[in-house]
Amino acid sequence: MNGGLLSLYRHDEKKIDAVISVILGLIAWEFVDRAIHNPLVLVGPGQIAEAFLSLLSRGAIARHVQATFVEFILGYGVGVVIGIGLGVVMALNRTAKDILSPWVTISYNAPVILLAPLFITALGLGIASKIAIVFIAAVFPVLFNTYTGMTTVDARLVEAVRAFGGTRGQIFFKVTVPSAIPLVMTGLRLSVGRAIIGAIVSEFFGSRAGIGYLIMAASEAFRTAEAFVGVVLLAMGGYATFEILKYTERKIAPWYDYRV
Amino acid sequence: MKAVAKKEPLVPAWLRSSRMIGACSVIVGIAIWQLAYEGLARTHYYEAYAIHHFLASPLQVIQTFGELYRSGELLRHSYFSFLEFVYGFSLAIVVGIPIGFMMAAQKKINYYLDPWVSCIYATPTVALAPIIMVWFGLGIFPNSLVVFLGAVFPILLNTYTGIKSVRENLVDVVRAFGGSPLQLFFKVMIPDATPAIIAGLRLAVGRAVISVVVAELFGAEAGLGFMVYFYSQRFLPGPVFVGIAVLVVFGILSFMALEKVQGWLSPWYTYQLRREVHGMEME
């Protein structure tokens, strides 16, 4: 019996340790919270769970999550499509690359998030301004990585396909595209973080709904527990998106060595 | 074989170089922006959509830059943002590198810290900014804290990866010649992990810059983020573009500085396979 448990522990040591760590951490957090007992300074997991349930029952969670989700999906989706499209164009056409590259370099390194107030002035407090910000935050990492992926193809592979009489089209679809996929996926992952920040920060500025709005409004009213509910929702959303992308990556490019 | 008459190219070679086309692209782009803005100003849309509330022409941006510079406002705001960046970033280095190292060296520490680290890493830490304002009020300290939160995780994780991917055969060499664990650490682990750690620092610069401005957007009396917010609320778009331009320059300068540090600390690396950081050094 004991030996069985021990071997189970050895087998899944990492997962079991993670669970222990999270449980211990939450207990410690709750304990410190009750000792200090000042909801302005610290809120414990219990209070956050309470705030979550109360927001859930009022339908507030659904409303805020939906608002941010729509902003994210639309802005990110358009960003991915355009980013990949322009990346491919730049990889295939030198003139296009020369013309666009200074603009891409600047925008890639700029904190585009600062444009949020201007977008809100221009497009209003509604969803359009947020979609625009999310788009502009997401598009450049995708573009940059698509371009890099398509231009750093192993020349020996291209040569091998040419040696067997491959046409330009065949080289493109049989070598360039597959070897670019891992980097494109890296771009997609990098963009997720930026896109979420874009959505949240633009909601901070002025909005009527969304997780950013929830965090901001709750903080201003000193309802810290509710603000934390927003943060936890973001963490879960970010984590889920990340995992989905990782899964997709391994599905469409299973040959790639992901250890790096 | 057919003899083909060699055609004179329409544009001489030096004009077709990438750099030349890029420079032209920037100049032409800015000119189009200026002309479009002036054209737009003559139409009724300009007033109807209050375009001057959110868009400025390049000339206006330059003019605004001059005004902000002369009044000393720009320097003051840049100074505050810079301070917050330096405080937060230094703290992130001091905390991130040792923890990353401990996680790589001790399996147990890794197992216990990993769920927390991955969880917070997945969270956009700027979302914590309003809560930090509630806790610590306005000022340089809470803003630096937001910067710290944004920068520490890329540094920590890259240190972890860097130490983890230290080449086994190099470790063996030092062991085979009877090196002590301390010698192993200083003579192999640190040099071999340095490029990955520096890649982490570069990643962290971008995040730190965003954290600075987001923290200042609502929790500050000074700083570039504050400046942008202040003027955008008064429907003056000029300072927004000036703020962005200053931060772009700052970001590029820090990148170049880190590149220098890289070349200085590990000159051998430039020629090595970029195995650890492939795809990671972007953002």
Next chain:
Amino acid sequence: METSAAKLVVQNLRKSFRSQRSEGSIQVFEGISFAVQPSEFISLVGPSGCGKTTFLRILDGLIPHDDGEILLDGKTIIKPGPDKGFVFQDSSLLPWRTVMDNIILGLELQGAGKREARKKAERYIALVGLAGFEHHYPHELSGGMQQRVNLARALIVDPQVLLMDEPFASLDAQTREIMQAELLKMWNQTKKTVIFVTHQIEEALYLADRVVVFSARPASIREIVKVGIPRPRSLSVKRSKEFLDLADHVWGIIQEEVLKSMGREREEGVL
């Protein structure tokens, strides 16, 4: 076996690894015993996967063994150290150190001052024919030159025995031959005891006084072949009848072992 005067003695060495697939363990060595005389050059060959490299790493003390004894000058080997010089396979030079600083690594680890270490290194740099390249980084060198550094790094600590793990495996055929000839020259000058692991039968025979042939896993010694060809040996020795006969003989043993291990793997369902 005459063990009293021997430089290095391996007695009944056993080693098994824990299997990753099942709960059991895989036996790697099954009672290996042999003795090496001072200044003797031993080559070690065997079918791939039989554990030649593992054996060498055990001799150095880099990995522990389960049972049996290894004696160097009558003392048990328990850990790596400067009494043994290890020449690794390719790319084991520290990329952030110049040729000079790579060579003095072993001395430095033993606590020698950098200045005197560098002074001492000059002799070895000359010995391996790298004069003029002291301040180059490894990536600036060809594969053959990198292995010269590797060799000098092991020689400079003045080891009692030199352990060489397929040091020429990644070199092209011509460079390999040159390096073989130069190694023999250096060996003649330094008179070190050498254990040289290789998968090339011809290389093993050309270099060695005796060639130890390992069986397939679990490895034991199949045969120890004495190479009676007189020294100094020129490269043309490799085409002599005596040499070719020996090569044929060793080749036959190894082929037999390979077939045996393939049959076993098929039974175990590995193939």
